[in-house]
Amino acid sequence: MYEFLLIFIFVIISSGFVFVALLLGKFVRPSVEDNEKITTYECGERPFSKAWFNYNPRFYMFALIFIVFDVAVAAALPSFVVFRYFLIQGDYISLLIVLSVFLLILMSALSYVLIKGDLDWIRK
């Protein structure tokens, strides 16, 4: 709980730092108007066209596959974390079987997308 409060204070201070530094700099630096300055920074490349355009649908497939395994991790992580305790207590067989089946089902999902070629960037 208080760790979260610390994180929150950290976020506030760090974002405030950016704001204050930019504000202070605004008073100190000379202001030279230039069109080049207000163009979008693209790692040194000169930007062409707009950033808002229709993406390649291929990205969507990867995001979909990612989400499924994301949820799987979220659902199964607590059981994997406590597996140690069950191992010490000795009644780990049912947990082991269930987690293995869980992984097996997810592996079959992964192999489905692999075999169907949904993870190939360049389609044959």
Added chain:
Amino acid sequence: MLVKILFYIISLGIAGLALFTAMSKNIVRSVFALLGVMIGVACIYGILGSAYLAVIQIMIYVGGIMVLFIFAVMFTSKIEDINITNRSYGWIQALIISLAIFVMFAFIILYYPFEKASMLEHQSVERIGKVISAEYLPFLIAIAVILLVSLVGAITIARPKKE
């Protein structure tokens, strides 16, 4: 006290961003406001002391679902024409439905005998894991099967058709 102030600030932020999501004329801005709502909800989970839920909220909703949303929005036709991407229709119907849902939630919150838990109580991954592993094991299998089915279904729908 500090926690309460923080709670109210975050709740106000969530409400404002949710309103912005519903009312913005620009669908891309709507999506990013929704992203802020998700992060705010994660902050609320953190305040309530549920670290695991907060992390999961960030991981799945902010890191996964919202990316999917942004991709879906970027498929919208005429995305470049920013002013017509998100027209608001049916204000009155929406108002009625939202009021009904609000009354329902208000009744539940006021009259359901919730068990009082301390806000500072620590809900760790271990505790959740022990409960799941002791009592809800079959549900893990069910979740895996549901995920498999939804993955296959979603991929089948999303896969580009062969010419």
